[in-house]
Amino acid sequence: MAAAGSPGVFLLAVNGQIESGQFPGFDDLYCKFCFVYGQDWVPTAGLEEGISQITSKSDVAPTTLVWNFPIDITFKSTNPSGCECWGWWDPARRPGTRLTHTSFAGPQIVVSVYGPDFFGNDVVRGYGAVHVPFTPGRHTRTIAMFVPESTSRLQKFTSWFTGRRPEFTDPKVVAQGEGREVTRVRSQGFVTISFNVVTKDMKKLGYDVSPSDMQNPSLVPVTEGIHKY
């Protein structure tokens, strides 16, 4: 890192929380999260992985599962490729070359939700991933969650019976596109995450990510949040 003149890295500080989930029909769920990022990204502070408490549905009307599980991580990076806003753009990719995982290099948060099934076995209730937003400010993301399907009816039955449902070998699979064509998934609920993003030195390095016409890009109106309850 150059001391004064121009910095060699930019920083992206993300904090926020995994607020809640909507999983109709399921209860007592907990979630795990981890960050997936490319080779040019390094976490400098905070936790890359975490596991939340088990939360139960409330009896009253909105049957959301509230975790309010904090996430707090700071990345440094030299190359913004693969971030939410740059997802399609990779400077090193020339026409005709294969798109590899490095093309999806920006930090993504991968959330997986687990909970007991009918027999009390811990099974997965959903996987999901979303890119960490790149523009400073507060962002709320709702991720649609999904689980891999059994390959056959019989498998489905036995997996239900034994409580060992198909799972991804690695939750990080959901953050990449490779190999997904061989899987079949079913959607199952939503998870809402809020991020508060602070960046440092991005503009200095020529990455202007904030929309020019808006000072405060995505401040969610307070009322909107309230309406959900």
Place this chain on the structure above:
Amino acid sequence: MAAGPSDAAPQALRDLPPVPSTSRTGFAEFSVRERMREKLKAARAKAEITLLQEDRSPRPRRLKSIRERKTDFRLDKASDNDKFSEMQEDESHLPSKMKFRDSVKRHKQKSTFQNDFPSAEEAYNFFTFNFDSEPESIKAGARKRNELNEEEEAEEECVETHEDEQEEDETDEDARLVKDDDLFIIGQTAEDFLVMKPADCESYSEQLKKEKEFLFTPSMLAVPPSEKMPGNMQPRYLEDEGLYTGERPFVSQSNQNILENRILRQEQGKEWFGDDGKILALPNPIKQSSTRPPIFSLEEGIAPELETVYRKAIKMTAANQYLVGPGDFQGPFQLDIDISGLIFTHHPCFSREHVLAAKLAQLYDQYLARKQKNLTKLLTDKLHALRNAVECSIDGGDAGVPRPVAQQSIPEYKIEIRQTRRLRDAEQEKDRMLLKTIIKVWKQIKSLRDFQKFTNTPMKLYLRKEEVDQRLDEKAYEAEIQAEINELLEECMEEYEKKMKEYKTELQEWKSWKKTQKSKKKKKKKDIHEEEESVEDCDLGEERVKPIPPKMANSLEIEQQVREKADNCRRKPGEPALIPELVLSGSVTPTELCPRAEVLRREDVKKRSAFIKVLFNAKEVSRTVTRPISSDFRVHFGQIFNLQIFNWPESLKLQIYETMGMSSTTLLAEVFIPVPETTVLTGSAPMEEIEFSSNQRVMLDHEGVGSGVSFSFEADGSNKMTLMTSGKVSNSVSWAVGEKGIPLIPPVSQQNTGIPSALKNIDAIASIGTSGLTDMKKLAKWAVEAKLDPNDPNNAALMQLIMVATSGEARVPDFFRLEQLQQEFNFVSDEEFNRSKRFRLLQLRNGEVAEFRNYKQVPLHEREISEKIFEDYEKRLQERDVIDSKNYLDAHRAVVANYLQKVRESVINRFLIAKHNFLLSDLVNEEEIPSLGILGLSLFKLAEPKRPLKPRRKERKKVTAQNLSDGDIKLLVNIIRAYDIPVRKPVMSKLPQPSKSSRSFNDMFAASPSAQSPMDSPDWALNQVLVRPFVEVSFQRTVCRTTTAEGPNPNWNEELELPFRAPNGDYSTHSLQSVKDEVFINVFDEVLHDAVEDDPERGSGIRTRVERHWLGCVKIPFTTIYFQARVDGTFKVDVPPVLLGYSKEKNLGIERGYDSVQNLSEGSYITLFITIEPQLIPGESVREKMNEMLKKFDTQEEEKLLQAAAKYEAECTSKFPSRKCLTTVIDLNGKTVFITRYIKPLNPPQELLDAIPNSSQTAAELVARYVALIPFLPDSVSFAGICDLWSTSDQFLYLLAGDEEEHAVLLCNYFLGMGKKAWLIIGNAIPEGPTAYVLTLEQSQYVIWNPSTGCFYGQYDTFCPLQNVYCLIGCDNIWFNMQEYDSPIRINFDISKPKLWKSFFSRRLPYPGLRSIQPEELVYQHADKAAAVELQGRIEKILKEKIMEWRPRHLTRWNRYCTSTLRNFLPLLEQNQGKDIEDDHQAELQKQLGDYRVSGFPIHMPFSEVRPLIEAVHSMGVHTIDVSNVEFALAVYIHAYPQNVLSVWIYIASLVRNR
């Protein structure tokens, strides 16, 4: 209802007061209740009124559920136990509620006057009442009261319970109240004189009865038709009458009946029925067959809806074709459209004069254009030139042109002259005609002006006469005519000659014909007279006309013709040349002076105005201002529109509108303007006039002639003409020039600037260069070939273009760009991209280049990337093609190594690709469906004894390799025992010390060996220590040794622990698989010598020196241990064929107990157990997956066969999961090949067969040895454990490297070629692990061959390294071992028994005759003896240097005499394959070097590289001897076999002079 209540009510009334017996009420509450009562009073009055009012109206019926009734029960029970039985009775016969209410009423009437307190009945009524009108408010009131008055609420408890029936919401609350307070309350009710009556219950039957009044249950029985039909009508069946009714939708009969019954209950229900007595219904709308066309799928297995359909590509719309993205540094491009004006060549408002004037103007324009071109002059000049040329060539032909060429060109010239003359004449005539017409029109105008007495146009035509010199002119004229006449004459002469020739030939023909005719006629006349007529007839038909001789042209005639023509089209000599000149200087008659019709016309013209819209890509982008049409029908705009464009210009269009007065706007015409060439820039673009015309029809009532209306100039109306509105738009379109003079042109072919092309709109060829897509060079070539006249003004544009193109100024792209839009996305230029280290780094990483695959954090700034990063990579790239001959002594092997490297790279690349293909199991963990077997097994496990009698080995915990570091892994080597270690020869140790003086070897040792024969001295044998062996294990240069044991069959049973270090500390599976290190297990003999034999202090103490003599070794590659997890067994010790000073112990016959074992095979054996601690998980998955991947990708096998193979494999592995079944393998190209294709009889080198002509046994051994001499290179090492590639035998022989499979395949093929029965064994052996052996059938005995060592074993050989047999592979089938055991000793090799061996091809699937991939015949290079000798010398030198290098602190002396002896001896060893010569050799050596104690041995190796040789020599440790006066001898012998297979013998010995 009438009688019952009256009985019950008084009873209840009577009974209620003395209730307190059951009450639990405490007195403490009284005071509270008192207070509350006061408050209640006020509210009660109001409630009463309401109650009374409400009471009058009949109470709506309410259905009571069972539960409600129960509540009633409970209530009664709770309130008064006494009443319980009574209640029961009541319930049985009365709707209890009604009764109860009545009684309440009655009671109320009584009680109201007694006291004002609300009775329980009142309260009950108050709450139980169903307030239909406003239940909410009442309830709310009641609630309020509840809150206010605890006491009252208590009193009303029973009522509340009823309320709960009505209001579900309150259930909880009420329930609670009942529970808490019911007894207490009832106590209070007694106090308050409340009369409680038991709740009445309706009996079920009553209820039903009542329900019947309200409810209707439609019957399911069919309705008689009479009921459905109005007034006794008979049902009429339309269908029977022949009318179409259609099928009714299906409704079940019972439902139909229900519906009918229901409908009939209604008034006018009959309307619903049709004439046939059925419910009216529309016909069934559901069609039986689908009306949509069925979709037929072409491919199986794909749902037809999902099938892809081919559609032809359509052109992209213009809107999508962006030139460049916004924000491009080049900025937007600009097109300047200059619309200067509009000239109408005809307009409805034209007067007649205008029409003529326009015509005149047009003609004049034409004239000017012609004059500018001046074709006449041009052609005349050309004619002159041609004539001159002809004259020249005729005259001399000496103008540098060789005669024949000139001669040849004369006729060409002449033809040219004729053509040119004709053209010129035509042009001249046209000129003249034009002039005439101009004059004629002008005259017409003049006469018209005279006639109408006013002038409308300022046009005036002057004819300027140009005087000419009469004489000169005449002369020229005459000369011209003469020349022409001459030419014509000549032409005529030619013509004449030609014709004459034709005539002559024709005449000839005619004459001959005539003759034959005549002769025929004569014949006929003679023969048949009668037929004359008919014959003549046919003859007449064929009669030929006698050719007419051509006429000679008359010169006079010609002259006359020429002159006539000249008169017509040429100016007469002396006549002045007329030059018309059109001027607009005339005066137009002012409007006042004109007649009315003309005035009207002029006014009309004034009203009119015009404007032009500019449309770019069919979108209006701008329009001009509206300008009035002037009296001369010109509109001047003079506007320039600058279009900044983003889209490719597809079309440019001008729309001309005319407005009349204030109102109507009509579109006159649309004019398409060609998009300018990229060369046309603003400033240099010429104004162009584009004509347009409109088909609008206008008739005017004034002087204007209108459009599309016929009119005439003649007074009688003849000679009518119809003109359409037409005109010209004067405009220019060009590319703008930006600041700094950069043209704002799309960058397609910016270089083509500076070619102004005026003709581009006319000439298709001229606009070729526009788009920059045409190949200019081809065009130029074409122009040259087509002999375009460069001077022709018509070709000017083309020529210029070609000139520019060929001169190299313009770079024309010689490629076709597929992604032309890519340019927009290129954020830097390619040069910059390539220059940037950062981009390069990113690119390389993205490409997964090995060096950069895991590069983290590519720096942001260029300057932070050091140049060194790429150095390694570039070096590798460079070295790829450079064969480094330093490491390889043999050029061929260098090439092979290079080739192998390339194969390796390609395999790794494939692997990388394969890594990106995923199987479901890679992504999703899914439990397998537990099969019955597994379930049973797990059940069985439960019943297992806790402490079994025969404990099984428990699997150790496996450790994944990633989280390991140096020192975590240890190699455990358990050395148990050894058999048959060579023993010292007594001769060496017991040899009498020779005196220094006696140097004569011959004398000394002549008889010594025989004299010292061990057999002769059994005493010695018993007393002497035969050998003191110990084992040293070295691995990764770490050495461990056991203690020393004694005797030829030592028993150590020691565990040695060696640390393992992974290369570069990388403990990944991938890296571990490619560890090349081997575990050396060396057996040594520890020899004690007295240190200084002639030491003076000898007597005081014995100093001994320990020497160790290498006896043999076992090598086990680390990868074997890694993959096998443990290596356990007895291995043959690799003992050199000659061990100086040692002999095989068995001759001594000491240990009799082992005789049986020893007889089975020769050699020494050692029992070992090697494992890794902790156990590592071998990375088989990658390998399997890779194979899986490769199978998926490339194959040339039939799909059917592959499926059968997969099935076969699955079947086999399901039965014997541990046995590997091999059906398909991957060849060197990465393609899947069926395994039997590898097996084919092949010819071994003829030399080997020739060597031993008679004995097939020896020949087989020789061949096996030859195969074993080909160096061994495991695939797991060369391909980093990724996959197992099988090369064909010719590839193998070329590469001279391969692993077990290649060796086995080659050996098997050789045996087949030698006429043996041979199969490939796929099995498991120690120490190799999964391997391939060869099985042969020799005289009803199965022999197992180890192809990589050349050894063979009988089936029942206990020391056979092959442990398990999985399957056999022949040239046409595969047999899988279905026997219980798989050890070769315990199985039957008879493949004809299907129960023991499951064959792949069977009757069900016959062998399809797969073509072998092996070559027809192997061609061998002859052994290159000279090269071998040279190599031999080099290796010897290298090894000697190495030994000296290893002994840095000692002087290394070479005993040349010994060396030469050894050298002579080595070929002998090769010849005998190292057998049965030991004794001779020993003797000879002893004879020659009697004075020395020699210890040494020959090493035999196949040759691949030098490095392994050095390693081998080093591992023997001969150099470690540190006796001061030691000498060394080293000899190398290389025997060359065909195909460059080299057998290397290294004999190394150390000599110590005996004192």
